[in-house]
Amino acid sequence: xxxxxxxxxxxxxxxxxxxxxxxxxxxxxxxxxxxxxxxxxxxxxxxxxxxxxxxxxxxxxxxxxxxxxxxxxxxxxxxxxxxxxxxxxxxxxxxxxxxxxxxxxxxxxxxxxxxxxxxxxxxxxxxxxxxxxxxxxxxxxxxxxxxxxxxxxxxxxxxxxxxxxxxxxxxxxxxxxxxxxxxxxxxxxxxxxxxxxxxxxxxxxxxxxxxxxxxxxxxxxxxxxxxxxxxxxxxxxxxxxxxxxxxxxxxxxxxxxxxxxxxxxxxxxxxxxxxxxxxxxxxxxxxxxxxxxxxxxxxxxxxxxxxxxxxxxxxxxxxxxxxxxxxxxxxxxxxxxxxxxxxxxxxxxxxxxxxxxxxxxxxxxxxxxxxxxxxxxxxxxxxxxxxxxxxxxxxxxxxxxxxxxxxxxxxxxxxxxxxxxxxxxxxx
Numbered sequence: 351x352x353x354x355x356x357x358x359x360x361x362x363x364x365x366x367x368x369x370x371x372x373x374x375x376x377x378x379x380x381x382x383x384x385x386x387x388x389x390x391x392x393x394x395x396x397x398x399x400x401x402x403x404x405x406x407x408x409x410x411x412x413x414x415x416x417x418x419x420x421x422x423x424x425x426x427x428x429x430x431x432x433x434x435x436x437x438x439x440x441x442x443x444x445x446x447x448x449x450x451x452x453x454x455x456x457x458x459x460x461x462x463x464x465x466x467x468x469x470x471x472x473x474x475x476x477x478x479x480x481x482x483x484x485x486x487x488x489x490x491x492x493x494x495x496x497x498x499x500x501x502x503x504x505x506x507x508x509x510x511x512x513x514x515x516x517x518x519x520x521x522x523x524x525x526x527x528x529x530x531x532x533x534x535x536x537x538x539x540x541x542x543x544x545x546x547x548x549x550x551x552x553x554x555x556x557x558x559x560x561x562x563x564x565x566x567x568x569x570x571x572x573x574x575x576x577x578x579x580x581x582x583x584x585x586x587x588x589x590x591x592x593x594x595x596x597x598x599x600x601x602x603x604x605x606x607x608x609x610x611x612x613x614x615x616x617x618x619x620x621x622x623x624x625x626x627x628x629x630x631x632x633x634x635x636x637x638x639x640x641x642x643x644x645x646x647x648x649x650x651x652x653x654x655x656x657x658x659x660x661x662x663x664x665x666x667x668x669x670x671x672x673x674x675x676x677x678x679x680x681x682x683x684x685x686x687x688x689x690x691x692x693x694x695x696x697x698x699x700x701x702x703x704x705x706x707x708x709x710x711x712x713x714x715x716x717x718x719x720x721x722x723x724x725x726x727x728x729x730x731x732x733x734x735x736x737x738x739x740x741x742x743x744x745x746x747x748x749x750x751x752x753x754x755x756x757x758x759x760x761x762x763x764x765x766x767x768x769x770x771x772x773x774x775x776x777x778x
Contacts, residue, residue, distance in 0.1 A: 353386070354382065354383040354386035354387045355383055355644060355645070355648045355650065357382055357383070357386065358379040358380060358382045358383035358386075358641075358644060359379065361375075361378060361379045361382050362375045362376055362378070362379030362380075362641070363375075365378060365379070366683060366687075372634055372637075372683075372684065372687040373633040373634045373636070373637040373638075374637075376634075376637035376638055376640065376641045376691070377395075377399075377637045377640065379641060380395065380637070380640040380641045380643075380644055381395065383644045384644075390647075394643070395640055398639050398640045398643045399636040399637065399639060399640050400636070401639065402635050402636045402637075402638065402639020402640070402642075403632045403635050403636045403639070405513055405635075406592055407509065407512065407513045407519060407590075407591060407592055408509070408510075408513050408632075408635060409592045409595065410504070410509045410519070410591050410592045410594070410595040411506055411509055411510065411595075411628060411631055412595075412624060412628035413592070413594075413595025413596050413598060413599055414504045414506060414509070414595045414598060415506065415624050415627050415628055416595075416599050416602075416620070416621070416624040416628075417576075417595065417598035417599045417601070417602045418465060418602075419465070419620040419623050419624050420599065420602035420603055420606060420612070420617075420620050421456075421573065421602050421605075422465065422469060422620075423606065423611075423612060423616040423617075423619070423620050424602065424605055424606035424609055424611045424612050425609065425611045426570070426573045426605065426609075427452075427456065427469060427473065429569045429570040429573060430452060430455050430456060430570045430573060430574065431448065431452050431473075431474075432566045432569060432570065433455070433566045433567055433569075433570045433574070434448045434451040434452045434455065435448050435553065435566070436558055436562060436563055436566045436567075437451060438450075438451050438538070439552060439553040439554045439558070440552050440553070440554055440555065440557075440558075441538070441542055441545075441552055442542050442545035442546045442550060442551070442552055443483075443541045443542060443544070443545035443550050443552070444478075444481055444483070444545075444550065444551060444552050444553040445474060445477055445478045445481055445483065445488075445553060446478065446483060446487070446488070446491045446541050446545065446550070447538055447541060447542070448474070448553070449470060449474050449478070449488075449491050449492055449495050450491065450495040450498075450534060450537045450538050450541060451534065451538070452470065452474070452495075453466055453470065453495035453496055453498050453499060453534075454495075454498050454502060454530060454531070454534040455574065456469075456499070457498050457499035457500075457501070457502035457505065457530065463496045463497060463499040463500055463719070463722060463730060464496075464729060464730065464733055466496045466499045467492060467493055467496035467730050467733050467734050468733055468734075468737060470492045470495070470496070471489070471492050471733070471734045471737035471738050472737055474488070474492065475488045475489060475492055475734075475737070475738045478491075481553070482550070482551075483550060484748075485738060485739070485740050485744075486740050486741075486744040486745055486747070486748040487544075487748055488738070489734045489735060489738045489740040489745055489748075490745060490748045490749045490752055491537075491541060491752075492734050492738075493723055493730045493731055493733075493734040493745075493749075494537060494723060494749070494752045494755075494756070495537060496722075496730055496734075497533070497719040497720065497722060497723065497730070497756070498530050498533050498534055498537075500685070500715055500718075500719050501526050501529045501530040501533055501712070501715065501716065501719065502526055502527070502530035502577075503522075503523035503524075503526045503527065503530075503577060503580060503581060504523060504577075504580055504591075504594070504595070504598070505526060505715075506631075506686070507685060507686060507689060507715055507718070507719075508522040508523060508526055508711075508715065509591065510631075510635070510686060510689050510690060511689050511693050511711055511714065511715060512591075512711075514635075514638070514642075514689065514690055514693050514694050515693040515694055515697040515707070515711070517697070517707050517708065517711060519584075519591040520584040520585065520591055521708055521774050521778060522708065522711060523580070523581055523584060523591070524581065524585065524773055524774050524777055524778070525708050525711075525712060525770045525771060525773060525774050526712075527581070527773060528769060528770065528772060528773045529712050529716070529763065529769060529770050532759070532762075532763075532769055533716075533759060536755055536756075536758075536759045537752070537755060540751060540752065540755040544751060572605055572608075573605060576598060576601055576602075579594075579597065579598075579601065580594045580597070580598060583597065585777060631686065634686065634687060634690060635690060638687075638690035638691055641691065642694055645694075645695070650695070654695060654699065658699050659699065659702050659703065665703035665704060665705055666765075668699075668700075668703050668705075669705070669713065669764050669765070672696065672700075672713070672714075672717075673713070673717060673760060673764060676688070676714065676717035676718065676721070677717055677720060677721070677724070679692075679721065680717060680718055680720060680721015680722070680724055681721060681724045681725065681728075683721070684721075684722075684729060685715075685718030685719065685721055685722055688718050688721070689714070689715075689718060692714075693711075693714060696710075696714065697710060697711075706767060706771050708770060708771050708774055709767045709770050709771050711770075712763060712770040713760075713763060713764050716759070716760055716763055717760065720753075720756050720757075720760065723749070723753075725742075725746065731745060731749075
């Protein structure tokens, strides 16, 4: 194996730990390899970068980002929150339960955990404090509930994982329904236990009348139909995941027009946010494509796969090692970056152990979702604390039981494959 690839990897990792933007780190590492390897044209850098972002499935990313942004600007969040309040208002914890359920339902619309966390930190945390819930607890619930977003279709990370690992995005979306619902139930159950012990009261003690229920559902019915349209349309073959993204954008715009809540100014602002977010992902994908070409040329995935299979020899030990590795990695590297770099390397190894590719995808995505909260680089922790004014020390102390919930959930997803692949086997 060429020494250039080792030097490229070392430089890339050093730059990442120095907090240089990920796409710059990948490009600098790749360029190092090209200059150290005789007979390799540097023109390939531009070619591989361009071809990496010329992927039809990746078009789904800006489409779903755009749909989610338009949904936020059309006031749909408040309609869905009313439904969540009706469904979970009698549970101990009150607005904390609404927070978790809202993340689950909004995840099916926005696809972005950071957008979800920021929106709920602004909207719900002040109201939770007014209801007597501590700031640290409210902030922790907001941050941890936001990790459901990448697990619920159309999570952006599922699209990226499916693209770089050559896995059916439609099947990932289908599996995401069960994994996302499982995570929602897990967090709501844990919050109920904590709230019972601390005496956090429900929002209401009286039963919900049928009129209240149907009124809330009626207001949010059309937005809640979007995930059904997306999953149903992909499953029965009406459109591809990429085309589903375009359908979602049109659906969001039509809802905004129908509800008279989407102004021209908001439309331009939504498009601006979409371009900025999608552009940053495109830079990352293009740079990762160049680095992936370097690894493929040096046969790193094949050699790594042979070494791990020969050294471990047991798929359960492999899964434990991978979980520990990804949990530690998540402390330092953002989830999308880790997916682009590692998914093409680890997926063939998992397949060699006989692990279902959809099952392994959700082990990977769940791990990187936990990494979004884990210090020192937990972006969701910093986003929510920055908005609510919660001290990091208080956040970490309050988050201990929630980390316990997520780790127990990770073990179940890892060693009970039917949690992720059961619904896929049923529908495919």
